[in-house]
Amino acid sequence: MLDINLIRNNLKIVEENLKKRHDLEKIAWLKDLVKKDKEWRSLKQEIDNLRQKRNQISAEIKNAQNVGKDVKKLIADAKNIPAEIKKKEASMGKLADKVNYYLMRLPNILHDSVPFGKDDADNKVIETYGEAEKPKFPLKHHGQLAAELDIADFERAVKISGNGFFYLKGELALLDLALQQYAISILVKKGFTLIQPPFLMRRKPYEGVTSLDDFENVMYKIEGDDLYLIATSEHPMAAMYQNEILDEKDLPIKYAGLSTCFRKEIGKHGLDERGFFRVHQFNKIEQFVFCKPEDSWKFFEEIAKNSATLLKGLGIPYEKVNVCTGDIGIIAAKKYDFNGWSSREGKFIELMSCSNCTNYQARRLGIKFRKKNGEKEVIHTLNNTMVATTRMLRVIIENFQTKKGSIKVPKVLQPYMLKIKEIKPKKKK
């Protein structure tokens, strides 16, 4: 959410920002927003004056009663005021709702280093690692190979839970855990605290961390309870300090969120969307940082580097992309995507998404910090995927498969999976 004072005092900045984002239809909102805000303020003044009058008469009534005077006339005077206040409050409420509607939907102010562009074609690759090689033999689709090796069962999962679910078995289940543990080990060494949040959240705090559309399109609701399955641990982590004032000396707070994620949305049907790419349930380690405003760009680079460390460790070629002004979401001021190389498909696929939300997310959540001199300021929040296991499993299965149909386990993961070096076809007994 944008600061209303920015709109009151620096409308030009907001307008330029919308132009950069190619979000032109929202420019038309600004005029109405300014007008409604003005109306709201003058109405508030009227209401405050009425309240003052009412408070004065109430005090007079009290004083008159104390000296035994008749208060009938005063009470009659006061009697009409509450109704008048109520009427005006209803109009004020409507104005506030509209102002809020705009504020919630106007996007964050972009950082100057975000490349100008229209859509994902204009995103700038700013770093590459490894060789994006074509395979030397025909690679199998990860879902097919996993089924052949009997380390995943999609068909039976469909039978009991529907499309988009899976059983992980044996070495693949171990590999899933190993990825999480490897990710955790990197982050914990960097001073992150591992945190396992609740996997279900109430509606009201959830509204603070996601768009209303998500409730319809993405999130699973528990029938009969005011609870939703989390779509990412970012949500319970961000909501954690809602409406709190943190102490400057406790910052930064760096969390490595560990959770299963649940999402209704599911990709188009077709070969490349089957298997582990778009699924209703997956495990994820997520980086989340609360910090002082002056530190957020430093941490933005730090959490991006952690993702790079993980990909390098696994030996997955990647490109780091500076997402352009037209393709970035409304919450982030700047975003890097990390896309891993899939040699079977011969293209990069999105594995991680790293955002500096500056104070945009925190303002909506009401998270501030108290400075040493007692002043309060809205905090900055950042998040970045460390590893979303199913996507990573897909890349590992496809990139590290051998001609004879086995899968080589990346060296860094071997200590976390009982020293298994290779997932081989099982011998028939």
Added chain:
RNA sequence: GCCAACGUGGCGGAGUGGUCAAACGCGCUCGCCUUGAGAGCGAGAGUCCGAGAGGGCACGCAGGUUCAAAUCCUGUCGUUGGCGCCA
């Protein structure tokens, strides 16, 4: 899940329809004093509108009653205790 009590500042805790928004105590920030620390003294610290003067709101949250609500009523969330259920 049921029953009961409770929910006030950074913390402990007063206040049970109007003189109250925070007595009293602890902690915090700034200043004076001091070589320094401590003690002592003084000032400050919710939020919104307003250039300011000033005013509004705020006692878990949301409603209601009343001229007037921390205080009365209803709902809700939470805490604690008791009972029940249960990996």
